[in-house]
Amino acid sequence: MDPPARRVRLKPWLVAQVDSRRYPGLHWLDPERRRFAIPWRHATRHPPAPQDHDTIFKAWAQETGKFRAGLDAPDPARWKANLRCALNKSREFRLLFDGTRAAPPQPYKVYELCQGPPEGADGVAEDDYGCDEEEEEVSQLQKMTSLSISVTDLELKFQYRGRQVCVLTISNPHGCRLFHSSLEPTQEQVELFGPLTLEQVRFPATDAIPNEKQRFYTHQLLDVLDRGLILELQGQDIYAIRLCQCKVFWTGPCAGPRAGPNPIEREKKTKLFSLEGFLNDLILFQKGQTSTPPPFEIFFCFGEEWPDQKPKEKKLITVQVVPVAARLLLEMFSGELSWSADSIPLQISHPDLKDKMVEQFKELHQLWQNQQRLPPAQPEPGPPAGPWVLPPGSLPQ
Template sequence: MSAPPRRVRLRPWLLAQVSSCRFSGLQWLDPELRLFRVPWKHATRHSPPEQEDTIFKAWALETGKYQEGLDEPDPAKWKANLRCALNKSREFQLKYDGTKETPVQPYKIYEVCEHSAGADFVDEDEEEMPNMMELSLNPRISDPPSFGPVVPMSSDLQDRGGLCNGLQDLNPPPAPMMEASSMGQNHQTCKYDLLSSVPLTDLDLKVQYRGRTAASLLVSNPQGCRLYAGHLEPSPDQVELFGPVTLQQVQFPGTSEIQNQKQKFYTDALLDVMDRGLILELWEQDLYAVRLCQCKVFWSGSSASMTSCKA
């Protein structure tokens, strides 16, 4: 079992690793020491031992997330942890993501930003851990069939306008918006269509980038679905990371159709944290969302009160 996680300043630790030349491919790209390259090869739990000595493993060791000789090596989780820390940090900015190129370029380029006012500590309370939110279609609260206890909704929205305003005021622009609706007799239109029928078996999904529909499909899998970006597929031995293999796998569409380059940059950055994804699961008359990564979930429906949950 791993030791208790430690609070670690990411910036000084990571810059020291880049300057040490210890890890192959981790290097400065300019004499001013502002841009650096991070090798970003695809990692699995069964990666060869020679591929495990990476900056990702070093970060897991430094933060106490992994103890050599005690914990099972998990390169995919190590990489997810460092990626999460980089994305949350205000002292680093992703400038180039080669993993989204065709063919794939297995590295990313980051820029060191000016010092921010707050300390860049890793906050264990904000680690990217699965959280459960119930999107209820009736006042009754029931236990989900799996994935642990329900986490209460965090804040109330007074009306649908509040939800819309909250989405528009996000800076950078909001995460991909998903409309989920149950296919049945009672049809009601709202920002995220959430419709009730008996039995509830289908989900009508729409993916929108800045209000424009990028994809739509019907999910009929009674087990639910996993929405994700990237190329990480589930496997029976990685249920903790990617959910059950019985889920329908729904990949977010690319951003090549986005004309505004600034919007495209921000959307790509948001999709970059969706590699593990979000699970949508129907149980009786309740819709559950299970976050496997650092994403935000908003909902609206015919319930008496309307709330939002966010990571």
């Protein structure tokens, strides 16, 4: 049975911890003691430091009864989530700066004390302790839902043999059809070309292909793409329906482990992406239970087997589909700006004494450079130049 949580006021407790200077990196940033910094390391991006066994997050868990030394298993990710959630709930703190983006070697956050009321609206002291990891996840999901984020927006990137020829974003609640034909779909031809409600997206022209042989084989594939490939939006999920004669292979979040090529069967609905599954995996990543964020990009290869031994850049026709909502959710949920699902994990050692000395030298050098950029002082006006100073052009020829 979990221990009962204790009622603890976050503001006086946290102010006392900053004053104590007990935790490295937790300190005031101004003389008025209004703004303070908290070191905010990510378990999956930063290796544990020697002092990580005794953190402000662990202290908050112990203070609120969420962790009992010797009885409960240590859970640093949950400790951090609890304090973050308490800070977010409290009206007496405001996040000014989130320095955890782009995986810096020394991540931290800056909070400001606010002049909020000491009691809740009902006259009872607010419960800063009553927030655990699961509650924060629910509130995050509710926040995302309130923003009406759906998988409506799809970013499409067309490439011919590794060369990007077109990028566009479609916003159709029904989805789209990728095709190459001079025939326009009609109401009587729904079985041939799919519903008219779909966004009709034609493959780009091949005029920019410089190689004649490549252009010939690309046309061979485009000629059998009359009926096209449908990307159907159903609820919060994305499906593919291959109508065209051209075979289509794919990889993506719902592809599952597969050793060889992964084809889309003709006229059979294939699930490509699930927003619910993506969010579940995103929660695991945020809790530190997985080392990488969940994938959300879908990759299609037309007329050639994929995946195989050849790189993507060697394929004649490829299309990458990005659910824009998933990319936004990853940024919102993790609190970091994500380049893509395959961001580069930077490996940087923790600074030692010599590194800190170098940083000080760099700062002094920067100050010196700033001094050099200042405009030179104007000399005091003096007596006119003597006869030995000749004006320009007065020398004899």
